[in-house]
Amino acid sequence: MRVSVIQMNQGSNKAANLDQARCLIEAAVAADRPGLVTLPETWTNLGGGRDSRMTAAEVLPPEGSGEPGGPAYELLRGLARAHGIHVHGGSMIEAGGDKLFNTTVVFDPAGTEIARYRKIHLFDITGPDGTGYRESALYGAGDRLVTFEAGGITFGCSICYDIRFAEEYLALRRLGAEAIFVPSNFTLQTGKDHWEVLLRARAIESQCWILAAASWGQYEERGAARSVYGHSLVADPWGHVVAKVSDGTGWATARIDPAVTARVRRDMPVLQHRDARRVDFDRDARPAAP
Template sequence: MRVAVIQMSPGADKARNIAQARALIEAVTSREAVDLIVLPEIWTCLGGTRAQKFAAAETLPRRGMAGGEAYEFLREVAVRNGIHIHGGSIGELAGDKLFNTSLVFSSKGEELARYRKIHLFDIVTPDGQGYRESAIYGAGEQVVTCEINGLKVGLAICYDLRFPELFLQLRRQGAELILLPAAFTLQTGKDHWEVLLRARGIETQCWVAAAACTGMHREPDGEPRYTYGHSLIVDPWGHVVAKASDGTGWASAIIDHGVTERVRANMPVLEHRKLV
């Protein structure tokens, strides 16, 4: 199965972000025969005011029913291209709060999974910039997997990357591939992004496909914020097998079940684990 991770540079304009996602998906599918495309985190509205975030968010429908603009865009491109789409994550409107939520669609437009980000980004980066995701978003509670072309796939989002216990649960639930859309900050990304992704791949002996935002967006006060990009795919031995360059674009790789089997057979760490 060939997976492509899309690297976007979104802002607070939802319509413009959807147009950018469409153009990148069309570019990938016109050049490569891919089975699964993964978009980055919160690509429909990155930055902007609280009001803009709520305006861009969507109430998710019951499965099989029609949804909002981004929901239907994802479903439409999956069907039109005959591929599976992991919609990165979008703002999910649930009453008076938002959730940072991933959606997965089959090539027939069926919703296969939705995952709400569990770990919220409430930190201060080394340059003194503060982030408080919990001021806007609620935290998810469920560990989520789904099946794509016979492969068990685990779901995580951005800051979840720092919590290996979640990835271990995904492995225990049978995951062979873990998808992680992100909008990693430039400050944390340059030091931790690739290291953590490789570590999660090594620990779980899973493939990890991470689609990231890149470039600059603005906060409500006009302050510029920068995301790191460097979307990549890691194999179960921890090798980076594909990486996007600077700017918008994509990277792709074939998920080889044989590699997974060989790594796990030669070093059965799950069976050796003594502590929960």
């Protein structure tokens, strides 16, 4: 299966973001004929503050209901149907009661929603430049892993900050994942040092393809300019970067080859070695009882 990772420069204007996503997906489909496309994290809104995020949020229809959703949800569904492709919607802002959620939805070529994932690990950190990020102030955390099948390949879902938690990727591998999505808004400060290193490490550890569509460029947050790193990429199960977007908006396309996955896992059977010699590292790392 050919997969295109889409790189956007979205802002706080939701209508403009939807139009940008449509244009980029249609251009990628016309040029590269992928069977699946994937968008960045919160492609419907980046910046503008709390009110902007609340305005961009959509109430998602019940899973499996087939009921209509909001403008972003229906755009993804319509693009899947129009082009006969799977569409992994990066993540969008989901209205969920007291909290918002950072949520992925996936559609098959018939426009049927086949997967939904809420980001588990929330970005509560202080960046190298002293800028604070407190995702949990506005968003709730997801509580379950999600996989789905497309084109005979099992895909796993994750979002951005999840990449720093290797155990999530090993758990997805145990659930059968052969490729894992990482839609992201990586900050420029952390991205330039950590982005590619982390993605390649998760690919090597899990022996999965890593599909990372990212946001690039500047956006405004409560009157201050912030920057995100971009460099969307696809890494194979050996950790090689096989397709990559540089600066600017655009896309990169790679073919997910199950034969490569099978060969890497056969020749270096790390999951079997883990299972054969399993040690409870969490237990052994805990201080002894007094």
